[in-house]
Amino acid sequence: MARKASLSGFPEWLPAERLVELHVLDTLRRTFELHGFSNLETRAVETVGQLLRKGEIDKEVYGLSRLQDAAASAQDPSALALHFDLTVPFARYVVENAGHLAFPFRRYQIQKVWRGERPQDGRFREFTQADIDVVGDGRLPFRYDVELALVIAEALEALPIGPFTVRVNNRKLAEGFYLGLGLEDTAGVLRSIDKLEKIGAAKVKELLASELGATSEQADAALALAAIRTEDASFVERVRALGVEHPLLDEGLAELAEVLQAASRRAPGRVVADLSIARGLDYYTGTVYETVLTGHEQLGSICSGGRYESLASKGSRTFPGVGLSIGVSRLVSRLLADGSVAASREVPTAVLVALANDDSWSDAQDVAAALRSRGIPVEVAASAEKFGKQIKYADRRGIPYVWFTGAGGSHEVKDIRSGDQVPADPATWMPPAADLNPRVEAVDAG
Template identity: 80%
Template sequence: MARKASLSGFPEWLPQERAIEQHVLDTLRKTFELHGFGNIETRAVETVGHLLRKGEIDKEVYGLSRLAAEETAKSDPNALALHFDLTVPFARYVVENAGHLAFPFRRYQMQKVWRGERPQDGRFREFMQADIDVVGEGTLPFRYDVELALVIVEALSALPIGDFMLRVNNRKLAEGFYLGLGLEDPAGVLRSIDKLEKIGAEKVAELLRTELGATDAQAEAALALASIRTLDDSFVGQVRALGVSHPLLEEGLEELAEVVRTAVRRAPGKVIADLSIARGLDYYTGTVYETVLVGHESLGSICSGGRYESLASKGNKNYPGVGLSIGVTRLVSRMLAEASVTASRSVPSAVLVALANDEGWHDAQDVAAALRSRGICVEVAAAAEKFGKQIKFADRRGIPFVWFIGEDGSHEVKDIRSGEQSSADPASWMPPAQDLHVGIVSA
């Protein structure tokens, strides 16, 4: 992001920057599909009534109205507005199409979302999210909580983003612990703990005492729980050592231990039990996930999610789910800002077929067609300018090869980086593998 967006909060990329974003999206898609997740897209708009059914976030929503229409009252629940995430539209989609879906339903979804909030580093008004979820009808085995952690580790590991850490906690564990402690508003405690990174332990303790009626000992215990972080299941012993017991706590300990034990075996060093993770939103009911880029902790979580016992419900049907959402724009904007990754050229073309004279255009197109049939991206010069000018045309775009057709029908191809030129057969020539497609190179 060397350049400033012309509309604050609405980033746009240059072609070579977009190539990096495309690489990220292609890589995610590939990993998700390898794990059996199918793609869907939902419409960009929802009714205001559906978007705001959980309350709280109306400040951020962009309402829609036809410029030529009569004024619609913004409070009209049937008015349209842009979605602010992919979970709320997905919940509607599942209910509307339940009869046509096979449950547990695995889907990924990569679309832009909009939030009218104040833009700042890593926060945008329009941004791309990539979500995966598994949704059951009635029930959904806990094993999917484990599987999704592994899928997301595999997906993020395939990206050129450097080291990351998936931090996992469990709402049952935390809420059970607070209940076992005798705190009566576990959700309120969780919301206070969620502020830990922002305001520090002392202020959280004060909140717990003043707003949630905690004693000094209770506040201390809640903070002690939140300080536990282990790369294996040794957190279980550390929690037990705090001397609190509650059936919900037991359930949460068992679930989180299963996630971490599996990760130790299948994704070592990438998953940590972090008992400070709370996730502000209320609908999570079990596992919660956050992800930090190591060395970029200030960026916030680049991938978050969790288990919700009710993504949606209709009549007596309930749809539990577990899922994660990757903040693609946040990730890509950081990669661009740091120039940690670059694209090897600004166009797909590996070859420019030069023109010796204007009549040679058809022959040049024949060469291009022959090369394209083997998956090589090719442009043909539009005019028979001096060869130096045609080579410069390629050079400015980073096109590595220029193809020349001699008057005698001979063919030569020049690597304009090395200057090396050799004869070539349009029916068989291939560029080196690393030049075939735009390369995404870590700095």
């Protein structure tokens, strides 16, 4: 189980736990690059004006000021703050570097972000996100919305996280439906529907009536839409059966159907149409995604995002995009808390080169260099203690092999797990592939 952080909301993993996190990051990186996404990193600091320009989220932002200065006012748009996600900084990056990028531009980004919210299960004040986005210049074909759902399903499938569901909706579908009902404040309805899992249908109906003036019939229809969930494009008929018409609804239905038709073929059972998904941020304009772990739905979404048309713009030039963000720290914390995965050892080291005496340290370094030249992680003992103590040190560190050099220059390597000790040549010996590097694997609960 993950060790509790001494400062709430700021996790620090133990070495074996960090290996699990690195495995997740490496797997995601490898999958993203297989699909042609380029890596980049943006600065940790943005102006408050930049961070808040697409939604009121000031309670989540950490302001930045030097200790000897008075704290910068959050009302000052030129004040500095730590970024709370990677999408807004990426939009700024695209605008500033548009002349150097080839569009559509595909990027992945793995960085820390900071949010000043109350820490709880799976929610941190400092955490790692892994994002992928595709951005166009002026227009972006809808097929990228389809592709991102498939990429993220493939990336998560490669992790030892168990079953998951990518839930997809379309803001055009929802907004067109509300407009067809006569509810003009579509953003307000979306914000209310977004609270459905937290407060339940009855409370949402009260909100729709008290805050948006919805009639009982309008609220019931909005909730009926949110109750639709299918693994294929059959949601279209169910929405049509509700008897609401609007051109924007037609557009949203067609787009979401395209996503589900592709997903049902290439990621069956992993991607579903869930018309309760709204996403709270205002900059989403079309497809929206949320991903939950089966059996851990209370953890919330581990991967979310959507289509945005005007988050990035420069004058009349716009850069529409679609992206998804994986909450890596949330995901890793769940894996560690339930013990569903573990590293095969706590350190990268595969071999400890033992010292027969203190004068043999230089020769031991030669052995280590020969092994490292073939990619074998090696440590050299710091002092020539009794071999038993050096073996105990390796065992305590989780190092599987100890290397011994005899007085005549002979070499032997001992597998301290089995006790087997055999002659070995530093120029040719290799451990079994399974022992070369730590492995992160699912743990059999039985």
